[in-house]
Amino acid sequence: MRGKPLATIISAGLSKFGRREGVYARELFAEAALSAFHRVEKLDPSKDIKAAFIGQMSEAYEHQAHTAPIAASWAGIFPAPAMRIENACASSGSALRCGIMAIMSGLYDIVLVGGVEKMTNQPTPEVTGILATASDYPFEQWNGMTFPGLFALMATVHMHEYGTTEEQMAAVAVKNHKNGALNPNAHMQKEVSMDEVLKSRLVSWPLKLYDCSLITDGASVVILTKPKLAKKLSDNYVHIIGTGQAQDTFCLHERESLTTVKAAKTAAQEAYKMADVRPKDINVAELHDCFTIAEIIGYEDLGFCRPGQGGKYVESGAPDLKGSMPVNTSGGLKSKGHPVGATGTAQIHELYLQLTDQADRRQVKDAKIGLAHNLGGSGATGVVHILKGS
Numbered sequence: 148m149r150g151k152p153l154a155t156i157i158s159a160g161l162s163k164f165g166r167r168e169g170v171y172a173r174e175l176f177a178e179a180a181l182s183a184f185h186r187v188e189k190l191d192p193s194k195d196i197k198a199a200f201i202g203q204m205s206e207a208y209e210h211q212a213h214t215a216p217i218a219a220s221w222a223g224i225f226p227a228p229a230m231r232i233e234n235a236c237a238s239s240g241s242a243l244r245c246g247i248m249a250i251m252s253g254l255y256d257i258v259l260v261g262g263v264e265k266m267t268n269q270p271t272p273e274v275t276g277i278l279a280t281a282s283d284y285p286f287e288q289w290n291g292m293t294f295p296g297l298f299a300l301m302a303t304v305h306m307h308e309y310g311t312t313e314e315q316m317a318a319v320a321v322k323n324h325k326n327g328a329l330n331p332n333a334h335m336q337k338e339v340s341m342d343e344v345l346k347s348r349l350v351s352w353p354l355k356l357y358d359c360s361l362i363t364d365g366a367s368v369v370i371l372t373k374p375k376l377a378k379k380l381s382d383n384y385v386h387i388i389g390t391g392q393a394q395d396t397f398c399l400h401e402r403e404s405l406t407t408v409k410a411a412k413t414a415a416q417e418a419y420k421m422a423d424v425r426p427k428d429i430n431v432a433e434l435h436d437c438f439t440i441a442e443i444i445g446y447e448d449l450g451f452c453r454p455g456q457g458g459k460y461v462e463s464g465a466p467d468l469k470g471s472m473p474v475n476t477s478g479g480l481k482s483k484g485h486p487v488g489a490t491g492t493a494q495i496h497e498l499y500l501q502l503t504d505q506a507d508r509r510q511v512k513d514a515k516i517g518l519a520h521n522l523g524g525s526g527a528t529g530v531v532h533i534l535k536g537s
């Protein structure tokens with residue numbers, strides 16, 4: 148299987164990300180699906196798409212469960228089966244693996260994979276509580292832990308063990324906001340300076356407002372087929388050549404180390420091996436920057452730099468849009484936004500654009516191989532995909 152296409156993406160779509168007043172999640176999902184359908188005129192979605200795998204984290208935002216059939220039917224996928232996959236912020240990364248397995252099994256020729264979350268229906272304290280349900284109830288939630296708090300713990304250990312600085316974390320935010328300012332679908336299309344990040348209000352020390360991802364409404368969709376069918380359906384297709392997923396302990400206090408996300412590291416090793424590529428072969432990557440420290444740890448876990456060197460790596464400019472390894476060209480979760488269930492396939496959407504030369508002002512020249520790194524919770528789930536342009 149090494150280096151061979153597992154499944155092929157023939158199209159991808161995204162809703163506008165942001166605070167989307169007056170619409171339901173189903174409408175956002177339909178918006179993302181329609182933008183994907185417009186790219187593949189040869190496809191008759193309601194007839195040709197045989198199943199839908201949809202990531203969504205929580206029913207609490209809209210008081211609505213059993214959401215996959217609603218989202219799929221609003222996108223015109225009916226009566227094909229629709230399934231919801233819930234793996235916290237890695238819901239649609241995990242849904243993508245389900246879609247790949249469905250294609251590889253031979254059960255279906257064409258499937259739709261996506262994700263959606265409509266978070267801003269609730270005020271921030273409620274959203275914080277809903278997000279916290281993806282941490283452990285007796286050990287973490289019950290003791291008042293929140294996601295900014297969990298990642299702040301990881302940040303302080305990284306600072307203590309490796310000397311990582313608040314400026315280095317801020318550099319991630321500055322870079323990602325710069326990229327997001329070039330993305331018309333991003334939630335916050337605004338550049339920020341190092342000074343603004345460092346002076347922004349404290350959320351959970353050392354994390355400040357601009358170290359945190361946004362609370363966002365949005366949806367994302369990709370259409371998968373068998374590699375040998377792709378050419379018949381689309382001129383712009385991208386092969387998935389590696390998929391990896393792993394678990395680590397659910398609670399932070401049980402981890403061997405707080406300076407690495409072992410699930411992501413293991414998932415990356417699996418995906419690299421399957422794809423038969425090495426970190427230096429990657430041309431563009433979307434990393435799960437739910438907090439700036441998560442991107443720094445991500446560089447290390449993916450082998451872009453040595454353990455402990457993530458802070459220096461971002462300072463070196465390597466992950467800049469014009470650097471040697473552009474990371475989060477979309478703006479990442481920090482600036483594009485983080486509608487949690489939609490994030491995994493939104494990362495794949497950006498890589499699809501990059502690898503088919505459709506990323507406009509964010510285009511990375513000659514990008515051939517892309518990597519997506521998606522975390523669930525504080526890293527109990529890690530999902531990595533490797534894509535190759537055709």
Ligand SMILES: CC(C)(COP(=O)(O)OP(=O)(O)OC[C@H]1O[C@@H](n2cnc3c(N)ncnc32)[C@H](O)[C@@H]1OP(=O)(O)O)[C@@H](O)C(=O)NCCC(=O)NCCS
Pocket residue numbers: 236271275278294295350356357358359360361362437485524
């Ligand atoms: C950091 C956070 C608490 C701020 O929320 P808040 O205090 O309710 O902020 P508000 O929505 O009132 O926004 C106030 C201002 O800050 C801005 N803002 C909000 N969150 C921001 C963020 N993460 N980054 C940059 N700016 C942000 C708003 O756009 C608004 O700007 P304006 O006054 O110019 O309109 C919230 O964004 C958050 O919880 N983020 C993390 C989400 C998370 O944990 N996701 C899961 C990860 S595993």
